Amino acid sequence: xxxxxxxxxxxxxxxxxxxxxxxxxxxxxxxxxxxxxxxxxxxxxxxxxxxxxxxxxxxxxxxxxxxxxxxxxxxxxxxxxxxxxxxxxxxxxxxxxxxxxxxxxxxxxxxxxxxxxxxxxxxxxxxxxxxxxxxxxxxxxxxxxxxxxxxxxxxxxxxxxxxxxxxxxxxxxxxxxxxxxxxxxx
Amino acid sequence: xxxxxxxxxxxxxxxxxxxxxxxxxxxxxxxxxxxxxxxxxxxxxxxxxxxxxxxxxxxxxxxxxxxxxxxxxxxxxxxxxxxxxxxxxxxxxxxxxxxxxxxxxxxxxxxxxxxxxxxxxxxxxxxxxxxxxxxxxxxxxxxxxxxxxxxxxxxxxxxxxxxxxxxxxxxxxxxxxxxxxxxxxxxxxxxxxxxxxxxxxxxxxxxxxxxxxxxxxxxxxxxxxxxxxxxxxxxxxxxxxxxxxxxxxxxxxxxxxxxxxxxxxxxxxxxxxxxxxxxxxxxxxxxxxxxxxxxxxxxxxxxxxxxxxxxxxxxxxxxxxxxxxxxxxxxxxxxxxxxxxxxxxxxxxx
Ligand code: SF4
Ligand code: SF4
Numbered sequence: 233x234x235x236x237x238x239x240x241x242x243x244x245x246x247x248x249x250x251x252x253x254x255x256x257x258x259x260x261x262x263x264x265x266x267x268x269x270x271x272x273x274x275x276x277x278x279x280x281x282x283x284x285x286x287x288x289x290x291x292x293x294x295x296x297x298x299x300x301x302x303x304x305x306x307x308x309x310x311x312x313x314x315x316x317x318x319x320x321x322x323x324x325x326x327x328x329x330x331x332x333x334x335x336x337x338x339x340x341x342x343x344x345x346x347x348x349x350x351x352x353x354x355x356x357x358x359x360x361x362x363x364x365x366x367x368x369x370x371x372x373x374x375x376x377x378x379x380x381x382x383x384x385x386x387x388x389x390x391x392x393x394x395x396x397x398x399x400x401x402x403x404x405x406x407x408x409x410x411x412x413x414x415x416x417x418x
Numbered sequence: 419x420x421x422x423x424x425x426x427x428x429x430x431x432x433x434x435x436x437x438x439x440x441x442x443x444x445x446x447x448x449x450x451x452x453x454x455x456x457x458x459x460x461x462x463x464x465x466x467x468x469x470x471x472x473x474x475x476x477x478x479x480x481x482x483x484x485x486x487x488x489x490x491x492x493x494x495x496x497x498x499x500x501x502x503x504x505x506x507x508x509x510x511x512x513x514x515x516x517x518x519x520x521x522x523x524x525x526x527x528x529x530x531x532x533x534x535x536x537x538x539x540x541x542x543x544x545x546x547x548x549x550x551x552x553x554x555x556x557x558x559x560x561x562x563x564x565x566x567x568x569x570x571x572x573x574x575x576x577x578x579x580x581x582x583x584x585x586x587x588x589x590x591x592x593x594x595x596x597x598x599x600x601x602x603x604x605x606x607x608x609x610x611x612x613x614x615x616x617x618x619x620x621x622x623x624x625x626x627x628x629x630x631x632x633x634x635x636x637x638x639x640x641x642x643x644x645x646x647x648x649x650x651x652x653x654x655x656x657x658x659x660x661x662x663x664x665x666x667x668x669x670x671x672x673x674x675x676x677x678x679x680x681x682x683x684x685x686x687x688x689x690x691x692x693x694x695x696x697x698x699x700x701x702x703x704x705x706x707x708x709x710x711x712x713x714x715x716x717x718x719x720x721x722x723x724x725x726x727x728x729x730x731x732x733x734x735x736x737x738x739x740x741x742x743x744x745x746x747x748x749x750x751x752x753x754x755x756x757x758x759x760x761x762x763x764x765x766x767x768x
Contacts, residue, residue: 255742259731266461266730274463 291354292373294347294385295392295405297366299337302396305366306345307338315361320351338364345390349375349383370405427530436536439516447672448478450721454672457725485665493565493658500563505659505666508556512673514549518542519680520604522690522709526702534706535604542603543595546681547588550636553674554580557638557645560667561655572654575736576645579635582743583642587632589751590625593758594618594685603681607689619686624754626686628747633678635743638671640728644736679720680713687716 251257277284286292297305308325326343328336335341358367377383393401452467452474459466467474492501522534539545554577561573597618598606610617619626635642646654656667683689690709700708734742 259727262730263726266726269463270460272463274465276463276465278465 286371290371290373291356291359291369292371293349293369293375294352294358294390295368295370296345296387296390297368298392298394300395301334302394303333303335303337304341304391305337305364306342306362307340307364307366308342308345309340309363311361311363312358312367315357316352317355317357318351318353320348320353321358322346322348342387345387347385347390349385350380431530431532432536435532435534436517439521439536440513443513443516443673443676444669446676446717447669448482450672450675451481451668452478453721454725454728457722458729461726461729482665486662488661488664490663491658491660495565496658497563497565500559501658502663504556504560504563504655505663505670506556507559508553508670509666509673511549511553511556512670512677514552515546515674515677515681518545518603519677519684520607520689521713522706524702525706534710538602538604541601543591543601543606543685546603547584547591550674550678551580551584553636553670556667556670557655560659561645564655564658566658568651569655569657572645572651572657575651576638576655579638579642579644579739579743582740583632583635583747586628586743586747586751587636589748589755590622590628590632591685593622593625593751593755596755596758596762597621603684603689607684607691610688611691617686617688617691622686622754622758624750625758626682628751628754629686630682632747633682634724634727635739637674637678637724639675639724641731641734642739643733644739675721675724676717679717679724682720683713683716689713 299305308323310323310325313319313321313323322344323342323346324344325340328339328341354369356369359369375383392405395402455477456466456474458464467477470476470480492498517536518539520533520535520538524531524533526532557576558573561569561571561576564570594606595601598609600606600609606618609615634640638645644654645651646656651657656664659667690713692708692712
């Protein structure tokens with residue numbers, strides 16, 4: 233039969249020799265190999281203490297952004313919910329009252345904004361759809377919870393801390409080199 | 419009245435010694451489970467369990483607690499009495515061996531001389547073999563009582579494996595006994611300690627190799643862990659067990675490992691003998707303490723080798739196992755025995 237590629241190798245069907253049938257030489261060889269592995273460097277990353285760097289396009293949990301004055305950017309237009317292939321986003325709009333200009337940037341805002349993290353597939357389409365640069369996927373990931381309910385993130389979980397009143401928490405939420413850093417400057 | 423004149427102090431002494439030895443072996447077994455996981459990890463370039471306590475040192479307690487907290491399940495169709503008897507028997511048989519192991523020479527406390535050996539019976543090694551072969555009943559009864567095809571198959575495998583390997587083990591031992599002329603473990607160790615006498619492994623390298631391989635098979639350690647072959651028999655004989663009954667089975671394997679290491683050390687590696695040191699020049703209590711330490715070091719080395727082999731060599735196929743046992747080990751052990759006998763005769767004739 234003609235071989236299809238030149239990579240095929242003939243299988244050796246020789247009966248094993250006496251020395252091989254003793255198993256011992258091969259076993260000692262194997263034991264020497266495993267012993268040498270005792271002194272090898274471990275490739276383990278000790279996770280909670282050490283972390284692997286993410287790629288710049290990593291898509292983790294969402295944050296709802298604020299502008300430079302600390303006002304919420306989201307205007308509850310619903311484009312993100314429409315774009316979402318997993319139908320994970322729900323929101324309720326409300327009208328901004330006089331005197332709330334320092335809280336919401338637009339005249340309409342999201343009174344309730346929820347993302348079901350169990351449905352979300354972290355595709356980032358909501359981020360692309362948003363006309364107000366309001367929603368971003370951060371580098372936080374691996375949420376844990378005891379109940380399913382806990383995975384429905386409301387505004388309190390999503391909203392980034394106010395850069396004016398809590399500058400440290402805001403800086404921490406931004407992290408370093410995260411996409412949210414770029415977003416607040418444009 | 420003389421019949422009632424029991425030496426009470428001796429009785430108490432022995433009871434304390436038994437308690438110490440049993441608890442020490444259990445403690446060591448506990449940490450052997452931990453060592454197994456660590457050795458496996460290090461040989462595979464992993465860190466191993468390192469979260470519970472410093473270096474993961476509390477891991478065995480976490481494991482034990484987990485096992486105790488698990489639900490106790492006895493299958494409906496199982497034979498209840500035998501089902502409970504199995505793990506108990508496995509554990510008892512594993513622990514009983516330690517009665518005849520000479521842990522060290524004598525200590526002197528309050529002008530009493532205490533032997534660091536529970537019972538120096540003159541058929542010590544026969545006793546060991548008797549008890550060790552009882553261990554297979556734990557496997558057989560457990561596998562039978564579970565009323566499960568896999569478990570039964572594992573029990574059969576365990577039994578036939580034990581029979582084939584005990585034969586070769588016994589034959590390789592006969593050569594040692596011909597050298598020592600005694601069945602008492604204490605005497606065998608004392609002979610190896612005598613100045614000018616090397617350890618038995620120097621006279622019986624082949625015998626030791628055979629004994630070691632058979633010990634692996636007796637302890638159901640890889641590459642001979644056919645009775646619990648995870649991938650074909652689903653953990654075999656202890657498949658239906660849960661909670662502490664499973665714990666007993668797993669634990670008895672480690673106790674068995676310690677005991678067979680102790681026996682191998684005593685038979686072939688001079689027991690509590692410290693190499694290149696004449697113990698009689700030391701204070702007796704110090705010598706005894708160092709002796710225990712020396713034996714422990716030897717046991718630890720053996721256990722490490724057991725684990726090292728486990729994480730290197732893949733499991734044998736069942737027919738290979740039987741072939742090795744009957745067609746290679748037994749003839750080799752017989753030849754070894756004959757050669758030893760011939761050499762002894764020749765030396766005597768000179
Ligand atoms: S990341 Fe994708 S799936 Fe998740 S909420 Fe946004 S659009 Fe929906
Ligand atoms: S997050 Fe953006 S897309 Fe979604 S409702 Fe708010 S403004 Fe619209």
